[in-house]
Amino acid sequence: MAEKKKCSAVITEQRRLTPDIFSMWLQFPEEYNVAGMAAPGQFLSLYCRDGSRLLPRPISICEIDREGRWIRVVYRQAGEGTKEFSRLRPGETIDVVGPLGNGFQKHSGKNLLIGGGIGIPPMLALANELSGETEVVLGYRDGALFLKEDFEKSGAAVYVATEDGSAGTKGNVIDAIQKNHLSAEYIYACGPIPMLRGVKEYALEKGILAQVSMEEKMACGIGACLGCVCQSVSKDSHSNVNNKRVCKDGPVFDVEEIIL
């Protein structure tokens, strides 16, 4: 009856992309191939070995190799948990529950992917799987770019914005969209709340369907604790109080659905 489980994945590669961003490939066991079930926009709960850190770290799926049973995650060293992950070496294992949440609804047509900061990684899994014309706008703080070449390899046209102007358009992702006269039928976005607000405003103004991936502190990661809610326009299925659970009802939502 109990068909889901916490499983142990083997780290097959660990690489530093910038001073504080790391890339890690995880391989899953044959009998529990998390990669085989994964879709762009979903996330993994990664657990610390240090027993004093009880809560899982939600990390987005950045790339998927279903046959090879691999998932790539790209993460910022934010605190002690992610510092611990960055010290793991190939051959070591990490406990994982996943894939969790709902991914992006994929459309064929003119797609615009927008990633800001540590919201960039999940957009790569999506870029790899979208057919049709795909443009990607990546927003960074400074010139320490990461994953840009990976997006280019996916076949997408890539545009960059940096806050300090050291690469691409100086400013934010919306500035880059305007400067490069980008247009789209569908928008997919992940990044900090101020960026998502800008994306929402832009999408509503242009009448473009947009999906955004949200972030909130989590405890269970599976919809039981009600820790990770965000305010929604419609009633949530759990409590009927306009509080959607980021982990279970999201993390990807239609932008009109979320109060930002």
Place this chain on the structure above:
Amino acid sequence: MNLSVDFAGVTMKNPVTTASGTFGSGAEYSGFVDLSRLGAVTTKGVASVPWPGNPTPRICETASGMLNAIGLQNPGIDLFLERDIPFLKQYDTKIIVNVCGKTEEEYIEVTERLAKAEVDLLEINISCPNVKAGGIAFGQDPKLVERITSRIKRKAKQPVIMKLSPNVTDSAEMAKAAEAGGADGISLINTLTGMKIDIYRRGFALANKTGGLSGPAIKPVAVRMVYQAAHAVKIPILGMGGIRTAEDALEFIMAGAAMVAVGTANFNHPSAAFDVVQGIEAFMRKQGVKDIRELIGCVD
């Protein structure tokens, strides 16, 4: 080997349940744990109407524990009866429904609505530190504890467990007050009120400023309070607070708990509650214990 226990007249196949609020109504965890292998499932607090809960962030991690300030978000008794109870009835496990309210009348309304429902026990939460009205306000004064217990008892069709707070000077006194009010059991501990400050943002980690501390960090406090309550009252005790392994659970049982609940540990390991059941079994086999009841309160 016998693992079954009798708790307030209800026979449980083993002494392990889930701590309210950490396991929903079981649906989300049912993929990870066969609910039929648990002695009981204890559901998240339910009120007479839906509650939206507190603003976010509601969660923060602390050393060997966490703070939460969910604020008792819940769907209200109507949807709960329609959806959650039928879900749990599919499993061969007992159902403990945790009840919350802002006024005595609200607790009583929920108790009455549950009268015809197929639930085995009620657990009355008079100890939530995260809501302003109700909750803990009832749990900190022995006179109020006794009064609300006896008012609920008059209406309840199922045995009533009063869930007590550790945020009091003398929890044993509250246990006695609940017993005097006619409670059929005591559960403890709820979370300890705590606070975390984000020094970089110069603000509170939780939007509610304070939250309830749970997890292994509180276990020694919980074991002590269970021990003291067990010596203060005759009614059975459902012990919880930081249980992560069978060894932790056995400490509570030996201190006097007839049942134990696994809470925060579910977040660390989604099959934690079942792992505790299996671990207790293994311990008994190794130690040649034939009946779990030999262990309840064996450390005096």
